[in-house]
Amino acid sequence: MSDASTIAAPPTRAGYERIPLYAPGTAPCATDVSDTINLWGAPPAAVAAVRASTVETIAHYPALYNAELKAPLAAYAGVAPDEIVTGCGSDDVIDCALRAFAEPGGIVAHAAPTFSMVPVYARANGMEPVGVPLAGDDYAVDADALLALDAAIIYLCSPNNPTATPVARETLRRVVAGARGLVIIDEAYAEYVLADPDARAEVFTPEAPGMGRVLALRTLSKAFGLAGLRVGYGVGHPTIIREVEKARGPFKVTYPAEKGVLAALDDVDDARRWVETHARLAVAQRVRLEDGLRALGLAPAPSAAHFAFVPVPRARAVAEQLRARFDVGVRVFTGLPTALPSAVPALAASGGEGLRINAGPEPVQRAFLDALAAVLEGMR
Incomplete structure (x- = not known):
């Protein structure tokens, strides 16, 4: 048997060596x-639902494209079921959207700093991430600089990770109006915006399907306390959702995760x-x-x-x-x-x-x- 340490690995795609492993x-x-x-x-009802998942169900695939999750997620988000795509965390939805809406070599524009996986997924899909620095004492997003890049995809996180700062409504509207491609609005922390009596941000998810080129992202990993289940979702016009779903694959969310999310969304035991x-x-x-x-x-x-x-x-x-x-x-x-x-x-x-x-x-x-x-x- 050959010594694995002596076997030369095949060359990777050009530029792939720049992609780091996630190492926080x-x-x-x-x-x-x-x-x-x-x-x-996490909500006790969701924990109980995951524990109740049986060995028999684990032996089977979850519902195709997690269809059972779409209606309760849509009701929660204030949209229609055909305006929802789920994924293995919202970062999975980002990855799928990049493959669906940007050509290799295309620019993925984002504020800097922002969610660290965005440039990683861009490079992994053969695209070029370009960061535009936040500016001023309020950490503002520079809409003009983002639009000047003529990017295939613009990614905005509001509130932003890691700075926790919001994207101003007028800035976001300007970006959406001027972009030539898809605009991803990551609202992973939307529940905290809605819970804040002095909220400095707004939630755009219900508006996303009517905004044409927008894909809004949400997750069950933050306020819902289900980070270990890896469930996120995107909201947009049905034509956008269909294209993202092609890149997603049919079985991204496990059956136990699906049951945990359903328990949380169905408000079992006041979840x-x-x-x-x-x-x-x-x-x-x-x-x-x-x-x-x-x-x-x-x-x-x-x-x-x-x-x-x-x-x-x-x-x-x-x-x-x-x-x-x-x-x-x-x-x-x-x-x-x-x-x-x-x-x-x-x-x-x-x-x-x-x-x-x-x-x-x-x-x-x-x-x-x-x-x-x-x-x-x-x-x-």
């Missing part, structure tokens, strides 16, 4: 605020009330988190989600100290746009580094803030 740099820890999941868990209650809790905790960060002399970005982003010089060193000294995990971002006058001044001042912190139950949040205070004091 996190590991289990006592206090983890690194991911934008629901730190309160929807559980989601809404904990979304409001998360928003309230995010406000307290922002206050705590300001008390430490930091300036968090204006969040419209359930997490905060704060520019911090030497952010990686801060995160390493948090883990080493207090077993606290936080998400680090480096290499963010810093070139003034186009970039966000706070990012320029931090050297393009920052931390993203999820809001959670008070004991978790207090542990994080106390640890951060001690680390910052020790690094002065």
Whole structure:
């Protein structure tokens, strides 16, 4: 038998070597605020539905294209069933949409920074991602610069990941009106916008089918607390949905995941009330988190989600100290746009580094803030 270590791999496609593996740099820890999941868990009814999935059903395929999910998802989102496509997380829907609506070599334009998998999926599909830096103290999206790229696809995340900042309604409308191709509006955190009495953002999902070239994205991974089930969906005009579904494949969402989502959407045992209650809790905790960060002399970005982003010089060193000294995990971002006058001044001042912190139950949040205070004091 040949030694596998001596066998030369075939060459990859040109440019493929630039694609990194997703490596957020996190590991289990006592206090983890690194991911934008629901730190309160999941609706008990959804958990029970997954547990009730039997061995007999696991041996069979789920419904073709997860047809049973479309009607309850459509009712929840305020659209029609033929205006919904599901996927293995909303990032799967992004991947499918890129294949359906952009030619190899085409430009995928996005704000920078944004969801890290967008440039990865663009390159994996033979396309060229081009980031346009957010600008100003409000982390604004530059519509004119995005449109000037004449991109096959424009991706906008609102509230944005990792900055938690919204895309202004007039900016989004301008992009949709001026784009020549598909506009993807990622609303993964929409439930938190809807739960915020002082919301700085708006939710566009119900309008997406009537906006022609728009595909809006939602997920069950955040407010619904079902990140481990990997279920996301896209909303758009039926002609867009049909093309995305061709790239999706017929069996992307498992039967147990389907049952868990149905239990959450059907409001079994007040599952929807559980989601809404904990979304409001998360928003309230995010406000307290922002206050705590300001008390430490930091300036968090204006969040419209359930997490905060704060520019911090030497952010990686801060995160390493948090883990080493207090077993606290936080998400680090480096290499963010810093070139003034186009970039966000706070990012320029931090050297393009920052931390993203999820809001959670008070004991978790207090542990994080106390640890951060001690680390910052020790690094002065």
